[in-house]
Amino acid sequence: MKEELEKRIVKGPDGVEFEVEPLQDYYCQEAPTVMPAAYSKIVEGFFNWARSESLWILGFGTGCGAIEMRPLMTPRFDAYRYGVQWRPTPRQSNLFIISGYLSVKTLKRVIRSYEQMQNPKYVIGLGSCTINGGMYWDSYNTIKRLDQYLPVDLYITGCMPRPEALLAGFVDLKKLIRSGKAEGANEYAENFEWYKANQKKVINDWDMPDYNW
Amino acid sequence: MQFEWIQIPYALLTLFIVLNFGLIMNAFVAKIGARVGRRHGIPIYQNYLDLIKNYGLRSSITHGMMFYLGPVFRLTGGVGLIMFVPTIYGSLMFSNFSFSGDLILALYFIFFGTLGMALGAGESGHPHAAIGISRGLSQVTMAELPLALAIFSIALQYQTLSVTEIVAAQQGGIQNWTLFTNPLAVAAAMLSFLGSVMRPPFDVVLAPQEIPIGPPTEYHSSYLALMQTNRVIYPIAKMVIFMNLFYGGADNWLVFFLKIFLIYMFAVFVGVVFPRFRVEQSIRWFLIWAVPIGVLAVVLV
Numbered sequence: 001m002k003e004e005l006e007k008r009i010v011k012g013p014d015g016v017e018f019e020v021e022p023l024q025d026y027y028c029q030e031a032p033t034v035m036p037a038a039y040s041k042i043v044e045g046f047f048n049w050a051r052s053e054s055l056w057i058l059g060f061g062t063g064c065g066a067i068e069m070r071p072l073m074t075p076r077f078d079a080y081r082y083g084v085q086w087r088p089t090p091r092q093s094n095l096f097i098i099s100g101y102l103s104v105k106t107l108k109r110v111i112r113s114y115e116q117m118q119n120p121k122y123v124i125g126l127g128s129c130t131i132n133g134g135m136y137w138d139s140y141n142t143i144k145r146l147d148q149y150l151p152v153d154l155y156i157t158g159c160m161p162r163p164e165a166l167l168a169g170f171v172d173l174k175k176l177i178r179s180g181k182a183e184g185a186n187e188y189a190e191n192f193e194w195y196k197a198n199q200k201k202v203i204n205d206w207d208m209p210d211y212n213w
Numbered sequence: 214m215q216f217e218w219i220q221i222p223y224a225l226l227t228l229f230i231v232l233n234f235g236l237i238m239n240a241f242v243a244k245i246g247a248r249v250g251r252r253h254g255i256p257i258y259q260n261y262l263d264l265i266k267n268y269g270l271r272s273s274i275t276h277g278m279m280f281y282l283g284p285v286f287r288l289t290g291g292v293g294l295i296m297f298v299p300t301i302y303g304s305l306m307f308s309n310f311s312f313s314g315d316l317i318l319a320l321y322f323i324f325f326g327t328l329g330m331a332l333g334a335g336e337s338g339h340p341h342a343a344i345g346i347s348r349g350l351s352q353v354t355m356a357e358l359p360l361a362l363a364i365f366s367i368a369l370q371y372q373t374l375s376v377t378e379i380v381a382a383q384q385g386g387i388q389n390w391t392l393f394t395n396p397l398a399v400a401a402a403m404l405s406f407l408g409s410v411m412r413p414p415f416d417v418v419l420a421p422q423e424i425p426i427g428p429p430t431e432y433h434s435s436y437l438a439l440m441q442t443n444r445v446i447y448p449i450a451k452m453v454i455f456m457n458l459f460y461g462g463a464d465n466w467l468v469f470f471l472k473i474f475l476i477y478m479f480a481v482f483v484g485v486v487f488p489r490f491r492v493e494q495s496i497r498w499f500l501i502w503a504v505p506i507g508v509l510a511v512v513l514v
Contacts, residue, residue, distance in 0.1 A: 035271035035272055036271075037271075038269075046265075046269075047265070047266070047269035050262045050265035050266040050269060051266050051269065053259075053262045053266075054259070054262040054263045054265075054266040056263075074252075075250055075251040075252045078247075078252040078253055078254070080247065080252065080253075080254055080255045081252075081253045081254070081255070081256070083255070083256065083259055083262060085255075085263075087426075088425030088426050088430075089425050089426055089430050089431070091430070091431055091432065091433035091437075092426075092429075092432070092433050092437055094266075094270070118270050118271070118272045118273060118274075118433050118434050119270065119271045119272040120270070120271060185271075185272075213274050
């Protein structure tokens, strides 16, 4: 654990000494809970329709697949037509595209970012590396199966998939959301221990709280 | 004019029309930008969907009391502004509560939302938010100065602070508009207008490429939805004041939509032509170009 995260005694400017435990004091330790859908089925259907037509992607490229997301903004592919936009902050985005191989070091950042997104949130695994490790299947520092660490709603296969495949993926994801099957955030909350155990198995320098609100 | 209860539903109706017009106009402007880039761009109803989605998110977290109140203050600024100016001249239905507020109140409301936002985003504790706020407050303060000078000039010219009376004085033909009777004040105010609509060259506050999104970095779900609502209402409320003070007001909704759209397109055109200013550049720009025009307008009136 990093030195600045350890429990220590701090002397204030007025001479009073007090104990600081950063992981306890600066972060909320509470585990995520399952968020129920809206009371009425019609309302939830309406919200799901709006959610499916307004996908805000977190601008976070983990591997080589990130290069396939850029052309989507250009006149040739123009993903804005489908209600897809890019947001710079995890708080405002609700779709996380894991674009390609995921090294253990990046996985840590991905988990932090994913947990800061608001329920409901969706994950797309892009490329073969997220499914079985792809060409990195015997690498010592990449993960092989993404769905052991995060709840994945949809995979887009290929190495690398072309931007058209991504567009087709968005259309499929919309169908999933509209039918109410894209409940990744609640799955994550339900199987929280299992996901955390898997994550901690590969991340050796775990120096963050268990859940990043 | 006296207060009557029926004015409350009338004012809400104004708000409803303005909100819908703003959502569609913003999408329309985005679509124009997309077509210039040979894209199709967002659907015309996209802003509605984004708004519904953000109100419909299931979870939201807080960073404290002011974090809650920030978006509320911001929305109060926009709604308050539109409540105290007459949207349609001569219409009893759409004059809102303009009889009980004057130009000075409007000036306060223009700044109110920015301050609320600064307090709210400050409590989120995100460094990008802090950078965005310090940039935003300094730039908006500077942009307010020429506007305040222009409003003083106009108040002197018409010898009143009531928006309704100023609109009344401009009726009877295009030559009576303040645009032609006091062009210096209009020039100062329009330059100031550029600084407050968050379009280039004065959009360094949000600066999506540098400090991801500035003050609202930590805002999400319904907080963000409140702010999106305000981002629709507030610029229009401000343009309503401009339209009333400088461009002869509007006596029906069609003229209203047209004038608001054209005033907004002024900022859009400037934005697509000029690249982004840094904060110290934009402050210097306002000091050198806008403030002297404002001073001249006050002196010469």
